[in-house]
Amino acid sequence: MNKWRDVLLDPNARFPGESNEYRRARSELLEAELELKELNERVAAMRRALPAGGLIKEDYVFESADNGSEVKLSELFEPGKNSLIIYHMMFPRWSQDQRAGAPGGKTAELPLVEQPCPSCTSIVDGLEGAAFHVAERANLVVVAKTSPERLGTYARERGWHNLRLLSSRNNTFNRDYRAETPDGGQRASLNVFSRDADGIHHHWGSEATYKRGDTSSFDAIWTIYGVLDLTREGRGEGGGFPNLQY
Structure with missing residues (x-):
């Protein structure tokens, strides 16, 4: 999977015809997206780490x-x-x-x-x-x-x-x-x-x-x-x- 990660990584990615204004706004959004991804990962870890909830009251x-x-x-x-x-x-x-x-x-x-x-x-x-x-x-x-x-x-x-x-x-x-x-x-x-x-x-x-x-x-x-x-x-x-x- 490390090799696949190397394939995916491209820190200088750009798209045809984009303006400098677009790139600045997109870069700001990218930072927010990465922060959200990290938050999602932390929340998922908290969900996995929940202590055992209540036992079912009956075998429905x-x-x-x-x-x-x-x-x-x-x-x-x-x-x-x-x-x-x-x-x-x-x-x-x-x-x-x-x-x-x-x-x-x-x-x-x-x-x-x-x-x-x-x-x-x-x-x-x-x-x-x-x-x-x-x-x-x-x-x-x-x-x-x-x-x-x-x-x-x-x-x-x-x-x-x-x-x-x-x-x-x-x-x-x-x-x-x-x-x-x-x-x-x-x-x-x-x-x-x-x-x-x-x-x-x-x-x-x-x-x-x-x-x-x-x-x-x-x-x-x-x-x-x-x-x-x-x-x-x-x-x-x-x-x-x-x-x-x-």
């Missing part, structure tokens, strides 16, 4: 979107992989979300309020592509409150074949881990669990969502916003984006 039982079979939380840990990443998908969506529903298929026949969240769909689309690679080092699961039949149907309509999708309709998992409001409304959440000799502990959750009141906690797994942040236009107002029917 889910239903597989593939065939409806029951699956315990403990069974989501494959041999040699002691981290479990769970994305809580809003299916059903927020009751006041009036964005377009599914463009076709059985899911489109559901009342809009019972359909999946477009933003969550975008996140899961991205996780689907990454799942095969993540599986080399960690366990990755998507959980939703809807029935396993509806979840399985939507997965087939979206082409989700690499992800493990589970229904949590018959347990309190979403409520316990901040993915459900007291009145039963669903909200997106991201939780990580860790297995050790003592059992299964909660390791990390997207608590910044509850402090900021937005979904920026998911930037690490939501590819589209990282891409849009590179553009002059930026990510714009995220509340109504993305929308399934472009």
Whole structure:
């Protein structure tokens, strides 16, 4: 890897046609980008170094979107992989979300309020592509409150074949881990669990969502916003984006 680093290093990089004004501003931005990268690395190290969180209160039982079979939380840990990443998908969506529903298929026949969240769909689309690679080092699961039949149907309509999708309709998992409001409304959440000799502990959750009141906690797994942040236009107002029917 040292040889590859030598290939990458180019401290005098320039691009065609740039002005001195552009280069000065870009160099200032580069310093800020490097500082942010160092901060991100420190935060990631702090996250890894967290002491063991609370033990799960029960071995939650889910239903597989593939065939409806029951699956315990403990069974989501494959041999040699002691981290479990769970994305809580809003299916059903927020009751006041009036964005377009599914463009076709059985899911489109559901009342809009019972359909999946477009933003969550975008996140899961991205996780689907990454799942095969993540599986080399960690366990990755998507959980939703809807029935396993509806979840399985939507997965087939979206082409989700690499992800493990589970229904949590018959347990309190979403409520316990901040993915459900007291009145039963669903909200997106991201939780990580860790297995050790003592059992299964909660390791990390997207608590910044509850402090900021937005979904920026998911930037690490939501590819589209990282891409849009590179553009002059930026990510714009995220509340109504993305929308399934472009």
